[in-house]
Amino acid sequence: MVRTRAFNPAEALNKAVEVFSTRGYTDTSMDDLVKATGVSRYGLYGTFGNKRELFEQALERYADRMGRERFLRLLEPDASLADIRRIFEERIEMLASADRTRGCMLSHTAMELAPHDSEIKHVLQRFISRIAKTFAIGLAAAKEKGEVRASLDVRSAGDFLTGALFGLAVLASSGLPRETLNSFVDNTMSSLR
Amino acid sequence: MVRTRAFNPAEALNKAVEVFSTRGYTDTSMDDLVKATGVSRYGLYGTFGNKRELFEQALERYADRMGRERFLRLLEPDASLADIRRIFEERIEMLASADRTRGCMLSHTAMELAPHDSEIKHVLQRFISRIAKTFAIGLAAAKEKGEVRASLDVRSAGDFLTGALFGLAVLASSGLPRETLNSFVDNTMSSLR
DNA sequence: TTTTATCCAGAACGCTGGTTCTGAAACTGG
DNA sequence: CCAGTTTCAGAACCAGCGTTCTGGATAAAA
Numbered sequence: 001m002v003r004t005r006a007f008n009p010a011e012a013l014n015k016a017v018e019v020f021s022t023r024g025y026t027d028t029s030m031d032d033l034v035k036a037t038g039v040s041r042y043g044l045y046g047t048f049g050n051k052r053e054l055f056e057q058a059l060e061r062y063a064d065r066m067g068r069e070r071f072l073r074l075l076e077p078d079a080s081l082a083d084i085r086r087i088f089e090e091r092i093e094m095l096a097s098a099d100r101t102r103g104c105m106l107s108h109t110a111m112e113l114a115p116h117d118s119e120i121k122h123v124l125q126r127f128i129s130r131i132a133k134t135f136a137i138g139l140a141a142a143k144e145k146g147e148v149r150a151s152l153d154v155r156s157a158g159d160f161l162t163g164a165l166f167g168l169a170v171l172a173s174s175g176l177p178r179e180t181l182n183s184f185v186d187n188t189m190s191s192l193r
Numbered sequence: 194m195v196r197t198r199a200f201n202p203a204e205a206l207n208k209a210v211e212v213f214s215t216r217g218y219t220d221t222s223m224d225d226l227v228k229a230t231g232v233s234r235y236g237l238y239g240t241f242g243n244k245r246e247l248f249e250q251a252l253e254r255y256a257d258r259m260g261r262e263r264f265l266r267l268l269e270p271d272a273s274l275a276d277i278r279r280i281f282e283e284r285i286e287m288l289a290s291a292d293r294t295r296g297c298m299l300s301h302t303a304m305e306l307a308p309h310d311s312e313i314k315h316v317l318q319r320f321i322s323r324i325a326k327t328f329a330i331g332l333a334a335a336k337e338k339g340e341v342r343a344s345l346d347v348r349s350a351g352d353f354l355t356g357a358l359f360g361l362a363v364l365a366s367s368g369l370p371r372e373t374l375n376s377f378v379d380n381t382m383s384s385l386r
Numbered sequence: 387t388t389t390t391a392t393c394c395a396g397a398a399c400g401c402t403g404g405t406t407c408t409g410a411a412a413c414t415g416g
Numbered sequence: 417c418c419a420g421t422t423t424c425a426g427a428a429c430c431a432g433c434g435t436t437c438t439g440g441a442t443a444a445a446a
Contacts, residue, residue, distance in 0.1 A: 110367040160380035167360025174303040187353035191384030
């Protein structure tokens, strides 16, 4: 018995992340998701529950991937300032690439949902504090190397970098030229020395 | 002839700004606007066109008020670093006040509409570059006083402060505690010295 | 006061979106 | 090859939204 499922839930979720990243929650319809994932309504509702739960799982996946693919190096004992800068540069690459449609899912969610949805807000706060902590760890390593000033409070500087990352996302979303984004990152980085 | 209009368009627009600031564009319905402004559908459509045009006018009004009420002091010849800091502190006051529902309309619009609406995007870019320029002018005055380091490029630092203001809005939207927001501002300001 | 152009509140309309339902297709175990 | 269960595509349903329409109310001009 049992007909086998014709799609890969992990891949479908990745596609969903893409769509939600470009249009946010409210402006993506289930139809958009059906088209983008290639999965039937039946499949989406069956595996992910409903739109809201699908979004939560997409958000989780987004944060996980970001942590794993971008921030992991900051946990290496020899992490350096260059690693931190690279995170910002990769972010520019993603946010201001050719099509210019992809946005930062965390920033977008913070503005769109968090103020009126305390569950999402808590999830978001967890991600944000994780990012800030990771920055702080990377900064501590950079400090040992003397790459940042000795007086730097790495904990609060971690919060600062996190906020700067979000600010960069807003600037990129409004379509500012790359030079502006690059200069923003330069200023951000030089504030650590 | 002619029955007189029973509402004040300027006040209605201010109310609309409030609503759009808290829910963004898509999530506020015309019904919300009718209730919040106390103006009939007929009145809203008659004076503002449609939802979209009403939003554009609200955005314009928001930026205008922000410029006039917050940024004007930076154009005084004796503007100081304290004036810049005050802008950030007032922002915290507004974004993290008791109810915690009011957001930054520019950041929200940047994430929600700009990527897929080039007209809104251009309007936004105009506002952003105006803010950055005003920051730069204030910084130039502060530089004359020796309040910021002599090597500071006020133009790019203006972009930086603008991005930081948006980053602050995202942090506040996700409900982070005031101390985090204050520390973010401290780090931002100290990067100028 | 009468007239009349305008305004108002709410009904109505058409459309879109999230969710559920349905009949048919498809895959696996026997 | 058949039986049975799950999956699929799309129709169907219901609610909400932007916009327009309508009949009555209103205020100024005559």
